Amino acid sequence: MSRIAYVNGQYELMGAASVHIEDRGYQFADGVYEVCEIRGAKIIDFTKHMTRLQRSLRELRIAMPMALAALQIVMQEVVRRNRVRSGIVYLQVSRGVSRRDHAFPTHPVAPSVVVTARGISPQKGSDTAARGIKVITHAENRWPRVDIKSVSLLPNVLAKQAAREQGASEAWYVDAQGFVTEGASSNAWIITKDDRVVTRSADSGILAGITRAVLIDVLAAMQLKLEERPFTPAEAAAAKEAFVTASSQIVMPVVAIDNQPIGDGRPGAIARRLREEFHRFAEAV
């Protein structure tokens, strides 16, 4: 558990870390976030995450709360103060505090910034990866702007809860055309019987995952064939392997979809190798 959080200019004890009740993040989900992996006490792929953060903010016309260099220092300081060597750092930026009114405040408002960090045992991640996770399918019911990494996550909460209640860890959204879009908090991948690695294009219907982008470099270096195209749950069930990517999970093998085993029902060899190779291609600051 994070012991120290950064909130709007202050490092605070986690128990006392709070935001105003009229923070637009609280009343309107009017904010965005990023989750970066911490490894060796360093932030992984910081620059890529910040590029995406800035895009999310631009799309919502929320100002960058501080210079990128300052944000880096704050995030590193939260990691340091919490003595996290392996884990995640969470950054949330909302439009700020203003009297409740849907449209943007008409007077200048400073964006709110919250940063937390917490340790996650690398062994725990490895153990989960050695077992693999199960996914369920879930009808896509999010708004179309999932390319913005906003905190408007109630649909994701309900999908994740549905997954848990069905003994799974992730829900893969399926769009009206019957194709998988992505997971509720991860990107979705399959590997075909002839070793082509398939994931949906980031052009539509999904968030452009950072781990997804780095993994594409890994695939190229390993001379694995990438196909950016939609796939169906049936294709996933018949695939050789499947996995998800997310900053908090790296490459996590998927062994079942809707309780149908994928491949031999155990983590696949390629997914395992991708997980091992990943950090050779990620950047650490």
Added chain:
Amino acid sequence: MSRIAYVNGQYELMGAASVHIEDRGYQFADGVYEVCEIRGAKIIDFTKHMTRLQRSLRELRIAMPMALAALQIVMQEVVRRNRVRSGIVYLQVSRGVSRRDHAFPTHPVAPSVVVTARGISPQKGSDTAARGIKVITHAENRWPRVDIKSVSLLPNVLAKQAAREQGASEAWYVDAQGFVTEGASSNAWIITKDDRVVTRSADSGILAGITRAVLIDVLAAMQLKLEERPFTPAEAAAAKEAFVTASSQIVMPVVAIDNQPIGDGRPGAIARRLREEFHRFAEAV
């Protein structure tokens, strides 16, 4: 502006009223809300609002944070402490504070409760109603569960901002079939040339508005014909009158849609009468 807010058991000065940064309302939009009109220092249609609140909470499997009678006392106390005679009282309930994880907390967590109130000059509302408001149309881009009055309102924020930037006060969502669903924070109504009052059925695609429900009683008493069916923006532009309903606006005449005048471009006679009659049918506690 509200001077005193109720937050999780305490009456606090507004400037100091805060929630924890890991409140799930802040990180996941995992909460619901109600806005009730205050008139003569009393809460209008409290029972109906609380019935809807309880439905929203049930749909999300969030516990009622306290008995209804206690919630009524708290809301009335916030109204009293802020000396509001005319205005609104806002209630937000989130799933509570828990370490960030999409699925519901696995340990018992107390829901968070926030109540604020603020005065709105009745004269200001009357002045706006005398002029009427303009609406724009906006492609429906919310998730399907708009029947839950959740704080997952980012799409509504953007639609309202788009309306403002086009010189309007409200955005009417238009679904894939070309029909108006509802406004970003109101229900949408038109009156045909032969005096039929038309609004979409609350069965699909909209929130079951409380003001909408009470207004249906008003229509019956005034022997006006109600048609619960979808209508298009073109039908609205060609209508005799149009208006929106919301607790903070009662019945608000609409005089233009996408800058096309409705009727003679002035508030309609029937909408004006509905506004005048409304409170004979509303309950005050």
